[in-house]
Structures are given as structure tokens and as C-alpha cells.
Amino acid sequence: MSLLLIxxxxxxxxxxxxxxxxNVRYVALAAAVANLxxxxxxxxxxxxxxxxxxxxSAPWVPQAGISFSLSMDGISLLLVALTNxxxxxxxxxxxxxxxxxxxxxxxxxLMMIGALNGVFLADxxxxxxxxxxxxxxxxxxICAIWGGDDRIRVTLKFFIYTFIGSLFMLVSLLxxxxxxxxxxxxxxxxxxxxxxxxxxxxxxxxMIGFFLAFAVKMPxxxxxxxxxxxxxxAPTGGTMLLSGIMLKMGIYGVIRWMVPLAPExxxxxxxxxxxxxxxxxxYASIIAIKQSDLKRLIAYSSIAxxxxxxxxxxxxxxxxxxxxxxxxxxxxxxxxxxxxVVDLLERRLGTRSLSDxxxxxxxxPRFATLFMIITLGAVAVPLTNGFPGEFMLLNGVWKxxxxxxxxxxxxxxxGAVYMLRAYGLAMFGTANxxxxxxxxVEIRDWIVLSAIATLxxxxxxxxxxxxxxxxxxxxxxxxxxxx
Amino acid sequence: MKSLxxxxxxxxxVLFAGLGKKKGLLQPLALIASLLALGASVFDLNMxxxxxxxxxxxxxFGFDQYALVFTAVTLVAVSLLIGLTxxxxxxxxxxxxxxxxxxxxxxxxxxxxxxFQNLTxxxxxxxxxxxxxxVLAGSRRDDLASNEAALKYFLMGSFATGILLFGMALxxxxxxxxxxxxxxxxxxxxxxxxxxLNVGILLILIGLSFKISAAPFHFWAPDVYEGxxxxxxxxxxxxxxxxxxxxxxxxxxxxxxxxxxxxxxxxAAISAMTMVLANTTAIFQxxxxxxxxxxxxxxAGYLLLGILSIGNAASNGAGALLFYTLTYSIATICAxxxxxxxxxxxxxxxxxxxxxxxxxxxxxxxxxTIAMLSLAGIPPTAGFFGKYFLFTSALDEYPWLVVLAVxxxxxxxxxxxxxxxxxxxxxxxxxxxxxVPAGFRWVMLTALVLIALLTILPGSVYALI
Numbered sequence: 024m025s026l027l028l029i030x031x032x033x034x035x036x037x038x039x040x041x042x043x044x045x046n047v048r049y050v051a052l053a054a055a056v057a058n059l060x061x062x063x064x065x066x067x068x069x070x071x072x073x074x075x076x077x078x079x080s081a082p083w084v085p086q087a088g089i090s091f092s093l094s095m096d097g098i099s100l101l102l103v104a105l106t107n108x109x110x111x112x113x114x115x116x117x118x119x120x121x122x123x124x125x126x127x128x129x130x131x132x133l134m135m136i137g138a139l140n141g142v143f144l145a146d147x148x149x150x151x152x153x154x155x156x157x158x159x160x161x162x163x164x165i166c167a168i169w170g171g172d173d174r175i176r177v178t179l180k181f182f183i184y185t186f187i188g189s190l191f192m193l194v195s196l197l198x199x200x201x202x203x204x205x206x207x208x209x210x211x212x213x214x215x216x217x218x219x220x221x222x223x224x225x226x227x228x229x230m231i232g233f234f235l236a237f238a239v240k241m242p243x244x245x246x247x248x249x250x251x252x253x254x255x256x257a258p259t260g261g262t263m264l265l266s267g268i269m270l271k272m273g274i275y276g277v278i279r280w281m282v283p284l285a286p287e288x289x290x291x292x293x294x295x296x297x298x299x300x301x302x303x304x305x306y307a308s309i310i311a312i313k314q315s316d317l318k319r320l321i322a323y324s325s326i327a328x329x330x331x332x333x334x335x336x337x338x339x340x341x342x343x344x345x346x347x348x349x350x351x352x353x354x355x356x357x358x359x360x361x362x363x364v365v366d367l368l369e370r371r372l373g374t375r376s377l378s379d380x381x382x383x384x385x386x387x388p389r390f391a392t393l394f395m396i397i398t399l400g401a402v403a404v405p406l407t408n409g410f411p412g413e414f415m416l417l418n419g420v421w422k423x424x425x426x427x428x429x430x431x432x433x434x435x436x437x438g439a440v441y442m443l444r445a446y447g448l449a450m451f452g453t454a455n456x457x458x459x460x461x462x463x464v465e466i467r468d469w470i471v472l473s474a475i476a477t478l479x480x481x482x483x484x485x486x487x488x489x490x491x492x493x494x495x496x497x498x499x500x501x502x503x504x505x506x
Numbered sequence: 507m508k509s510l511x512x513x514x515x516x517x518x519x520v521l522f523a524g525l526g527k528k529k530g531l532l533q534p535l536a537l538i539a540s541l542l543a544l545g546a547s548v549f550d551l552n553m554x555x556x557x558x559x560x561x562x563x564x565x566x567f568g569f570d571q572y573a574l575v576f577t578a579v580t581l582v583a584v585s586l587l588i589g590l591t592x593x594x595x596x597x598x599x600x601x602x603x604x605x606x607x608x609x610x611x612x613x614x615x616x617x618x619x620x621x622f623q624n625l626t627x628x629x630x631x632x633x634x635x636x637x638x639x640x641v642l643a644g645s646r647r648d649d650l651a652s653n654e655a656a657l658k659y660f661l662m663g664s665f666a667t668g669i670l671l672f673g674m675a676l677x678x679x680x681x682x683x684x685x686x687x688x689x690x691x692x693x694x695x696x697x698x699x700x701x702x703l704n705v706g707i708l709l710i711l712i713g714l715s716f717k718i719s720a721a722p723f724h725f726w727a728p729d730v731y732e733g734x735x736x737x738x739x740x741x742x743x744x745x746x747x748x749x750x751x752x753x754x755x756x757x758x759x760x761x762x763x764x765x766x767x768x769x770x771x772x773x774a775a776i777s778a779m780t781m782v783l784a785n786t787t788a789i790f791q792x793x794x795x796x797x798x799x800x801x802x803x804x805x806a807g808y809l810l811l812g813i814l815s816i817g818n819a820a821s822n823g824a825g826a827l828l829f830y831t832l833t834y835s836i837a838t839i840c841a842x843x844x845x846x847x848x849x850x851x852x853x854x855x856x857x858x859x860x861x862x863x864x865x866x867x868x869x870x871x872x873x874x875t876i877a878m879l880s881l882a883g884i885p886p887t888a889g890f891f892g893k894y895f896l897f898t899s900a901l902d903e904y905p906w907l908v909v910l911a912v913x914x915x916x917x918x919x920x921x922x923x924x925x926x927x928x929x930x931x932x933x934x935x936x937x938x939x940x941x942v943p944a945g946f947r948w949v950m951l952t953a954l955v956l957i958a959l960l961t962i963l964p965g966s967v968y969a970l971i
Contacts, residue, residue: 082965083964083965084891084964084965084968085965086822086965086968086969087895087898087965087968089965149894152885153885153886153890156884156885156886156890157885157886160879160884164930167927167930167931168930168931174931175927175931179920179923179927182919182923183916183919183920186884186916186919187916190912190913190915190916193912194908194909194912197897197898197901201901201902
């Protein structure tokens with residue numbers, strides 16, 4: 024089952040590269056839907072009381088203790104579900120663009136999906152690293168081929184930033200690997216790596232190595248400078264992949280690899296990391312308020328939201344981690360919805376600038392409603408999906424430190440300010456020539472946006488679906504990793 | 507030994523067949539010789555078991571597992587290169603037999619360098635490898651750059667050989683033998699003149715560094731690489747480098763292991779200097795071949811990490827070198843093959859020559875992309891495993907050098923990506939009207955399959971020695 028989740032997208036991406044026909048986009052959609060079906064089947068057969076589900080393992084380089092082993096627990100399944108839920112929506116949203124017929128684009132998107140599934144399923148340190156890097160290659164090409172102006176400089180900066188970050192992670196991983204001893208050999212298996220007891224001084228360096236990789240990916244202040252430019256210049260599908268799924272790789276890495284491998288360093292380093300995350304929340308929120316480019320505004324809001332998730336997870340108590348997990352799912356859904364809206368507006372109006380919009384609510388009421396629901400989700404209004412996650416995250420950070428919790432609380436206030444301001448400027452106010460003629464949503468847009476809006480409401484009413492899924496796994500990982 | 511004989515006979519046959527009229531037969535003949543030799547070496551290999559056969563010839567040659575696997579790696583590279591000669595050498599029809607024969611003779615020298623048990627054989631191997639290359643570098647007789655390259659290569663090579671010979675003489679003076687086992691025994695007994703030995707080792711180190719183009723003895727490489735015909739450049743940066751580093755490893759692991767305390771610092775310093783100088787210079791290159799020259803120098807720096815793992819029982823430095831040279835050779839040949847087609851139409855040789863290749867020639871561009879990603883060591887390409895094995899082999903004793911190597915691999919992304927950026931992202935597009943020659947297509951597909959296999963099953967090659 025786990026293997027299928029990786030093989031379906033990777034093989035169909037190869038098939039798409041080879042086919043190059045006009046109808047590759049349907050192949051891509053079929054592959055994404057097939058993957059979603061496999062995910063659903065995996066969820067149906069999931070046993071949360073067992074430590075691992077759907078495990079697959081094959082030796083890869085046995086001499087060096089590397090194996091191709093995959094498995095899932097509740098945390099992995101949640102992220103796999105996020106990835107494969109968004110994949111069809113992302114493919115579908117790309118139909119509108121000029122690359123609608125381009126085989127390379129769909130091949131790269133599917134390759135990315137396969138790699139992301141691999142990241143979330145990998146049970147072997149080196150395999151995790153390889154998938155982590157593999158995910159970078161397709162997104163680099165997507166952003167650099169189909170991006171906007173200045174894309175070459177921006178994407179190369181993005182690539183080098185993240186690649187160097189991951190190299191530090193590789194060094195840390197290798198260091199821990201060298202300390203393992205399974206019958207006289209080193210091993211990359213997660214269970215063996217977790218056993219390693221590091222002296223606190225070494226653990227600090229190991230954790231810093233991991234943190235650099237994940238902090239760049241999330242991104243946490245001050246490693247975020249690549250992010251707004253890349254999000255803005257990337258094509259919408261690429262932005263959705265980056266913000267919806269790829270940044271979750273960083274948070275997942277913290278939960279699965281960074282803290283469990285070097286828990287000894289948490290006492291020393293967690294306060295610093297949480298401080299950085301909280302600074303990022305406030306900083307990005309303030310910048311977001313001043314933005315007039317809608318895409319850039321959402322890019323900064325993403326930094327703020329991810330900062331909160333990072334702070335909650337790093338507090339490493341049950342409320343925080345559980346809140347982080349549910350918020351990863353919900354942020355992924357909301358941000359993909361928001362970027363879809365931005366893409367739709369840009370496609371119709373030829374601009375992303377808020378000052379050129381206004382009065383759309385009058386000419387396109389259905390669109391305005393759907394946009395409103397997604398906006399409310401992003402603002403974390405109670406009974407939308409954003410609320411339980413943000414509430415638990417704040418609670419977790421609060422438990423860790425009162426002042427950090429207080430500062431992080433600004434995310435909700437600021438979030439309401441910049442999101443509602445953007446919504447108001449775009450949808451209300453006086454209409455201009457182009458917004459007056461703004462037609463309401465077409466069927467394809469309607470499918471994507473209403474799917475997202477349904478999820479926003481559904482997960483707002485029933486967060487328990489997610490919490491139950493991850494509960495046992497979170498207990499297990501918190502119990503195994505004492506800090 | 508079988509491989510060596512087959513190659514030698516093949517070279518003579520090709521040389522004489524070149525006098526005849528049927529030029530079309532020459533390339534298949536050379537390819538058959540190379541593939542037969544490859545088959546012979548693989549046939550003798552003991553798969554999955556590091557203690558293979560050990561043919562010894564009067565303590566001069568020893569065809570053990572180590573020699574066989576490196577022979578196989580080299581012959582894979584040579585076969586791929588010969589596959590390119592049909593089109594690559596088409597302007598040399600009157601001297602085609604000579605050129606192919608010289609390539610095969612040169613490979614004989616590489617085989618001797620893999621199997622020597624005696625310093626005189628090492629010297630002969632290096633000379634057999636180098637002398638045909640001096641001629642090949644100048645094989646475009648009417649081209650001034652090619653002539654310059656040949657002369658530079660010849661002069662620098664002669665200097666290096668002189669220094670190497672002087673070093674060997676001093677080692678002989680110190681240990682009273684040219685035989686590797688006796689040298690090792692003399693060093694471990696302590697019955698030798700330490701000063702003379704150390705100077706001798708140092709001179710040999712310098713001589714070999716010239717051959718693998720490690721800093722600060724690399725200055726010949728960019729000019730020679732740029733001036734030589736493309737195929738010969740590919741040959742130099744793959745076969746010659748593999749032969750050099752394999753001989754280096756055997757000599758230091760079997761002969762000079764007792765003096766490790768003395769030479770390991772120098773090797774580490776050369777490695778560090780090579781990586782840093784080559785990578786920082788490569789960033790500023792605008793010419794593809796010069797960039798590849800510096801890239802090849804930087805890879806010499808990484809390869810030296812394998813030499814530093816000598817004496818560490820926990821790491822498999824030889825296996826790492828083997829895997830690295832194989833992936834490096836395949837990727838480099840792919841890159842040069844794609845470049846040869848591109849350079850045919852856009853002669854300036856700068857990165858701009860690749861503009862728009864991604865749209866016009868997708869297969870070529872894909873090969874080039876995979877080659878560049880592999881050279882940069884980006885997962886999951888085979889080059890990543892090469893770097894991984896090599897870096898971990900030295901991590902125990904030289905963590906600082908490994909960190910430096912990792913930083914340098916990150917720097918290298920910048921210049922390897924210049925090619926990718928030009929191929930796919932450039933708004934300007936060149937014409938690539940000519941179709942890809944048939945031989946090239948086969949070579950590239952073979953190389954693609956090999957890279958894929960090495961990615962999926964890296965352990966099977968790594969564990970051969």
C-alpha cells in the first residue's frame with residue numbers, strides 16, 4: 024500500500040514524459056485520483072493501535088545499513104492524506120493555464136507528489152533525505168520554466184537555499200548514523216537512530232543541522248527570504264505545491280526526525296527556536312497587512328501561520344503537537360483555496376493588485392460566498408477548520424511559556440485584519456470597468472472551490488476525525504521521546 | 507590478463523585495418539575488442555565476494571579483484587566512448603584507424619596501472635597510457651588549439667613523469683626494492699632511510715597529482731581540455747582519471763601504508779586545495795569545456811578522500827572510489843556527448859550554446875540534465891551515492907575535510923545548473939536542426955539505463971571490493 028502511493032505518481036510521471044500527447048492532463052488527473060483512492064483504502068485499513076501500518080521494506084544498500092523501508096502511523100497518514108487530497112485539485116487547477124497541454128508540467132507535478140509521499144512514508148533516514156531532495160527537483164523546474172519575471176534568479180536562490188539547508192541535515196543524519204550499532208554495523212532505520220543517546224553538546228549541533236534544513240523549508244524567520252519571491256513568481260500550481268504541501272515537509276521533519284533524534288538538545292535550543300518562530304509570526308503578519316499584491320499577502324500570511332505551527336510543535340506537549348498536525352492539514356487546504364482564488368482573479372482581471380479590484384461580490388455572488396468561507400477558515404473563525412488547530416496551538420505554546428503564547432496570539436488578530444481587509448478591498452467597494460463584467464464561477468472552478476469550502480466547514484465541525492487519527496501516534500512519539 | 511591481451515590484439519588489428527579501404531569496419535572492430543575485454547574482466551570477477559581470483563605474473567602484475575573491477579569500469583567508459591567515435595571522428599577518416607588504435611593502446615596502459623605489483627610496471631603503465639594521448643590531443647592537425655593542447659599536455663606530462671621517476675628512484679634507494687610488498691615490508695621493519703623515503707613518496711605524490719590533475723598541479727588541465735577534440739577530452743577526464751586514482755590507491759594502500767602518518771596530511775591538504783580552487787574557479791567560467799575541466803579537477807579533490815580512508819578497516823574506500831569513478835565517468839561521457847552535438851551547430855562553446863535545447867532536442871537535454879544532476883551529487887541520482895560512499899569513507903578521520911567537501915558540492919550546483927538554466931529556462935532559443943546521430947542515441951540510452959541501475963542498486967557495485 025505504501026509503495027503504491029509512491030509508485031503510482033512516479034511511474035505515471037514517466038509515462039507522461041514518454042507520451043507527450045495532448046491528453047496527458049487527463050492521465051495526470053487519473054493518476055492523482057487513483058492515488059487518492061489508494062489513500063482512502065489505506066485509511067480504511069488503518070489500525071491506530073498498531074505502531075506501524077502498511078509497512079514495506081526491502082534492502083537497498085545492506086552493506087551500509089540503508090534499506091528502502093516505508094510505513095505509516097497516524098501522523099504520516101494525515102500528511103499523505105493531505106498530499107493526495109490536494110493533488111487532484113492542483114492538477115485540475117492547472118487546466119486553466121497555457122501549459123494545459125504541456126506534458127512536462129504534469130509529469131513534474133506527479134513526480135513531486137510521489138516524492139512528497141515518500142518523504143512522509145520513509146522509515147529510513149537516508150531514504151527520507153533522498154525523497155526530501157527529490158521533491159526539490161520537480162518544483163525547481165516548475166517554478167523556473169513557467170514562473171513569472173525574474174524567475175531564474177529567484178528559483179536558483181530558492182534551490183541553493185534549500186539544498187544547503189538539507190546538506191546540513193545530511194551531516195547531522197550521518198553523525199547520528201555513525202553512532203548506531205546494530206550487530207557491528209551502522210543503520211539508518213528510524214528505530215535504530217532513535218536509540219542513539221548523544222551527549223548534550225553534540226546533540227545541540229545535530230539539532231541545529233536538522234533545524235537549518237527544516238527552518239528553510241517551512242520557512243521560519245530569518246530563513247524565509249526566499250519564500251515570498253518564489254511564491255509570487257511561481258505558477259499557481261507550483262505555489263500550491265510549495266505552500267500547501269511542501270512546507271509541511273519541514274514541520275513533519277521536526278516531529279519525526281529532528282526532535283526524536285536529538286531530544287537532548289531540546290532544553291537548550293527549543294526556547295531559541297520558539298522565539299524565532301514567534302518573531303516570524305509577528306513580523307510576517309505586519310508585512311502582510313501592508314501588502315497590496317494579493318499573492319504576496321497570502322505568501323506572508325503563510326509564514327505567519329507556519330510560524331505558529333512550528334512554535335506549537337516545538338513546545339512538544341500533546342496539545343501543541345496535536346494542534347500542529349490538525350493545522351497542517353487545514354492550512355494546506357485553506358492556502359490552496361486562497362491561491363486558487365488569486366489565480367482566478369488574476370486570470371480574469373490580469374492583475375493581482377488589490378487596488379485594481381472591488382465590487383466583485385455584486386457581480387459574482389457565488390464566487391464571493393466560496394471565497395468568504397475559505398477566508399473565514401484562514402482567519403480561524405470558530406466552526407471553520409482553522410479554529411481548532413489555532414486554538415490548540417496557542418494553548419500548547421501558552422502552556423510552554425505565557426509570553427510566547429501571548430505574542431503568538433497576535434496571529435489571530437492580525438490574521439483577521441489582513442485577510443478581511445484583502446477580502447473587503449477585492450469583493451466590496453466600488454466596482455471598476457473590469458470587475459463589473461466579472462462573470463461568476465465556471466463549473467471547473469466551482470468544483471475545486473466548493474470542494475475546498477466543504478472541507479473548511481466539515482473539518483470545522485468535526486475536527487475529531489483528524490484528532491482521533493493522530494492521537495495514538497502522538498502519544499507514542501511523545502512517550503518515546505522524553506525531553 | 508585476458509582483457510589486456512584482447513585489447514592489445516584488438517588495437518593492433520584496428521591499426522592495420524585502418525590501412526585498408528573499409529573504414530566503416532573500424533568502429534565496430536574497436537567496439538568488439540572493448541566489449542570482449544569487458545566481458546573477459548566481468549567473467550573473471552567474483553560477484554558478491556571480495557576475494558576473487560588472483561593471477562600473478564612474476565610479481566610484476568597481479569590481476570586481483572581490485573584490478574578486475576577497475577578494468578570493468580574503464581571498459582564500460584571506453585565502450586561508450588567508442589560508440590561516439592562513429593560521428594565524433596568522422597572528419598578524421600584518413601587517420602581513423604590510428605586514432606581508434608591509439609585509444610585502445612592507451613587503455614592497455616590503464617589496465618597495467620590497475621594491476622601493477624612493481625613500481626616499474628606502474629611507470630610503464632603511465633607511459634603507455636600517456637603517450638598515445640599526447641598524439642590524440644593533437645589529432646585535429648589543422649587546428650591550432652589542438653596542437654597547443656598536445657604540446658602542453660606533452661610537456662607537462664613529461665615533467666610529471668620525470669618527477670615521478672625521481673620519486674621512485676628515491677623510494678628504491680630507501681627500501682632497496684621496486685616491489686610493492688617488499689617496499690611495504692621494508693617500511694614496516696623500520697629498516698630504511700626515513701628521510702629519503704619521505705622525499706620519494708612526496709615526489710611520487712606530486713607526479714600522480716599531475717596525472718589526476720589535483721591542485722596545485724592542475725594548471726595544464728583547462729587549456730588541454732579546451733583545446734583537445736571533444737572525444738579525447740572526455741577520454742582524458744574519465745579513463746585517465748580513473749586509472750590515475752586507482753593506481754594511486756593501490757600504490758599507497760599496498761606499498762606506502764606504513765608511512766601513512768607522513769603522507770596523509772599532504773593528501774588531505776591537496777584534496778582540500780583542489781576542491782576549493784576548482785570549485786571557486788569553475789563558477790566564473792563561461793565556456794562549457796573549461797567548466798567541465800574545472801569540474802573534473804574538483805572531482806579529483808573528492809576522489810582523494812578515498813585515498814585518505816586507507817588504513818581504516820571500518821570503511822570501504824576502494825569500493826567508494828570504484829562506484830564514484832563509474833558514475834562520474836558515465837555522467838561525464840553523457841555531458842560531452844550532448845555537448846558534441848550542440849557544439850556542431852553553435853560553435854562558441856559558451857553556455858549560451860545550450861539555449862532552448864530543452865524544447866528542440868528533449869532527449870539530449872534530458873541526458874544533459876541527468877548528467878549535471880549526477881555530477882552535482884543531487885539525490886536520487888547515482889552521483890549522490892558516489893559522493894555519499896566516498897564522504898562517509900573519510901568521515902571518521904577527516905570530518906573537517908568532509909564538511910569542506912559538502913560545502914564544495916553545494917557550490918558546484920551553481921555552475922552545473924548554468925547548463926540546465928540555459929537549456930530549459932532561457933527565453934532565447936538557438937536552432938538545433940540536425941538530428942542526433944544514431945550512435946549517440948544508443949550510447950545515451952545505455953548510459954541512462956546504467957545510471958538508473960546504479961541508482962536503484964548502488965550496493966551491488968559498491969560491495970564488489
